[in-house]
Amino acid sequence: MLSLEKLINIRRDLHQIPEIGFQEHKTQQYLLNYIAQLPSERIEVKKWRTGIFVKVNGTNPKKMIGYRADIDGLPITEETGFEFVSEHDGNMHACGHDFHMTIALGIFTHFVHKPVNDDLLFIFQPAEEGPGGAELMLQSEIMKDWKPDLITALHIAPELPEGTIATRPGLLFANTSELYIDLVGKGGHAAYPHTTQDMIVAACSLVTQLQTIIARNVDPLDSAVVTIGKITSGTVQNIIAEKARLEGTIRTLSVESMQKVKERIEALVKGVEIGYSCRAEIDYGAMYHQVYNHESVTRDFMKYVSSNSHVNVIECKEAMTGEDFGYMLEEIPGFMFWLGVDSPFGLHHSKLAPNEQALETAVNLMSDYLTFKANQN
């Protein structure tokens, strides 16, 4: 129902107003305004914090099908040079959530005009990048009332060509845990290191030691990631730093490996405490359950795509990305898939430039698939 031109306009509007987790006020208002200008007879809208639930009532409902889109941006300064560049300095839709929302609005619009038998629930979820909105939405009174029988979502994939999707039955995305380590020693004059406990030296040593967990503690046939993405320490060049803070993330393919990696991190941090005469504190922040696609629904979807559309569907490997949609899949049968958007720069990059043709590809594909599923009763 929405032309590619209209989808592109929506995507570019949303691209200009990225907001980080639970601060998506303008984004929420934009989505509400869009929903409000559509015929309202079949729809029910409920706000949830900075997110939204919208139900499209079916003509003869036997079940409810959910479609989830995440809505938050990332704290990255955009460097795309687009004429529709982010208006929020320091924030960018660098993980494609502007695409995810636009596609959800496109599918939603289709069903407002072309109702199907079953009820459809569109979930606009805040804070996917952190601290996590999916689990909280799932626990909300609204979702206790409106609990889908089947749920689906997509994520853009910069490395895949436009016109291609990829998924797999079973594990798709990893278990994740944020990681924050604070080190406190004793600062002082740069010329008197022997009177201090230098937390820059301790932090650098710890970062190097953390890399040995993957090399020496994780089974080579298993996979895991420990990434430190940010270090904060020091004031000026001639003062020895009293404090250091490391911020990172852990990724594993199983809950057991996550436990093991954390045990090793704790042991290495203890070692640094002793070795560098400092105090250390670990905080694991937000943790996300793995994204585990339900086997039969995913296989059926893949079969549906290859027999009923021009979209190329491939079975991919699992990825070390995380997604709190995993919590929804823990309780509701369904699946997630990658949507090819062919960008030379990847997710979480300041120059991410997805091909906008993929907006239409995804809206058409999912409108057709959801029509098929929602008219099966």
Ligand SMILES: CC(=O)N[C@@H](CCC[C@H](N)C(=O)O)C(=O)O
């Ligand atoms: C798809 C994607 O990029 N998701 C994020 C999820 C972040 C989880 C959490 N804040 C963490 O960093 O552990 C990702 O980084 O994979």
